[in-house]
Structures are given as C-alpha cells and as structure tokens.
Amino acid sequence: MSKPKKSFIPLGIAILTVSNKRKGADDTTGFxxxxxxxxxxxxxxxxxxxxxxxxxxxxxxxxxxxxxxxSVIVLNGGTGFASDNQTIPGIRPLLDSEITGFGELFRQLSFVDIGPASMQSQALAGLANRTLICALPGSGGAAKLAWEHLLRPQLDARQGPCNFVPHLLNERCDDGASSCKN
Known part of the structure; x- marks a missing residue:
C-alpha cells in the first residue's frame, strides 16, 4: 500500500527587519x-x-x-558581532528549543560565498509556542541563501524525509488548515 501524497500547506509568515538604517520603503531584504x-x-x-x-x-x-x-517568524539583520546587533539576545530567551543545525548549515553554505567571514554569523533558528523563529543576516545575499537552501524546503509539507510543518500545526489540523496553533 502506498503512502498518500502530501499536500502543500500555506503558512502564515511574519517578516521582521532589524535595522537602524532601513525604513519601510528601502527594506530590500525584507521585501x-x-x-x-x-x-x-x-x-x-x-x-x-x-x-x-x-x-x-x-x-x-x-x-x-x-x-x-x-506559524513562522523570519528576522533579518542584527545577527553579526557589531556592538549594536541585538537580534540574538532579543530572541534566544523566548525559544523553547534551538535548532542548532540551522546555524551550522547556514554558516557552511555561507562559507562557499564569503569564506571564513561566515563564522561571524550568529544565524539562529528555534521553536517557541509551535512557531518557527529564524534569525538571518541582513544582507540580501545571505537571506536568499537561507531562503533557497534551508527555509523554503523545510516550510514545504511535501519535503521529505521531514520538514518543520508538522511542528507548527496543532494535532487537530490533520486536514492541513492554516492557523491551528494551540
């Protein structure tokens, strides 16, 4: 007997850009x-x-x-070692669990593009209240790298062998309905 084919489940996503320079109109990475x-x-x-x-x-x-x-919060900016970067200290206390592989894989992929400077990224992901929280660097290239190689596949319920979608939905949402958090 074959497994039933999985369906795409659209998720509600919040985008937060952390910057003292960007305003709404020039938030290129957020856009x-x-x-x-x-x-x-x-x-x-x-x-x-x-x-x-x-x-x-x-x-x-x-x-x-x-x-x-x-279901998902994606922050961009404020993840490096500059003295005013506050994204990681701002979100880390909120996490129920940290997804250490996210930062590890992001830095590995980033190393191909920018070399050893990638070790200065504090890119981070975790879960809080069945919500995936991801903190990315503010550069457009870094956001594109994280989206294409890490986030997009893991936010697709059809991705195997596993993805984040089941962790974001309440058990009552077996029909794939959105907004089913506890």
Whole structure:
C-alpha cells in the first residue's frame, strides 16, 4: 500500500527587519523575503522594520508567537558581532528549543560565498509556542541563501524525509488548515 501524497500547506509568515538604517520603503531584504514567501505559496501576515533594541525585538516576537495567524517568524539583520546587533539576545530567551543545525548549515553554505567571514554569523533558528523563529543576516545575499537552501524546503509539507510543518500545526489540523496553533 502506498503512502498518500502530501499536500502543500500555506503558512502564515511574519517578516521582521532589524535595522537602524532601513525604513519601510528601502527594506530590500525584507521585501525579498516577503516576495519569496508569497511566491512559494505562503501568506505574509506581518512585515515590519524594528530598531536594534533587544527589548523591542523580544516584545514584537513575543506578540507574534501567540498570534494564531503566525506559524513562522523570519528576522533579518542584527545577527553579526557589531556592538549594536541585538537580534540574538532579543530572541534566544523566548525559544523553547534551538535548532542548532540551522546555524551550522547556514554558516557552511555561507562559507562557499564569503569564506571564513561566515563564522561571524550568529544565524539562529528555534521553536517557541509551535512557531518557527529564524534569525538571518541582513544582507540580501545571505537571506536568499537561507531562503533557497534551508527555509523554503523545510516550510514545504511535501519535503521529505521531514520538514518543520508538522511542528507548527496543532494535532487537530490533520486536514492541513492554516492557523491551528494551540
């Protein structure tokens, strides 16, 4: 007996750009991520630019992880070693579990493009309240690399042998309905 074919499940995604320089109109990396998510069939339910302030980042991410429309939060910017980068300290305390392989794979892929400078990326992913939270560097190239090689495949329920989608949906959502978080 063959397994039933899996279906694509559109997820609600929030895009947060962390920058003291970018404003809404020139958020090129945020717009790239929004467009890429939409083109992949997902819904962008929130898109915002935040300053490098770990408490503002934490407050916004906290609000989004309890929002039933949001299954994934993608932050871009503030993940390097500059003194004002606050993304990682802002989100790490919120995580129920960290997905260490995400940062490891991102740095490995990034090494091919930028060499040893890739070790300075603190790219991070984890789960909080059945919400996937991913923190990427703010450069467009880094966001594209993470989206194409890591996020897009793992946000597709058809991806095998496993993907993140079952971790983001409530057990009651066996029909693939969106927004089924606890």
């Amino acid at each position: 790239y991520l929004s467009n890429a998510c939409t083109e992949a069939g997902h819904r962008v339910v929130h898109h915002e630019v935040l300053p490098h302030n770990k408490y503002q980042i934490r407050e916004r991410v906290s609000a989004l992880i309890v929002n039933a429309e949001v």
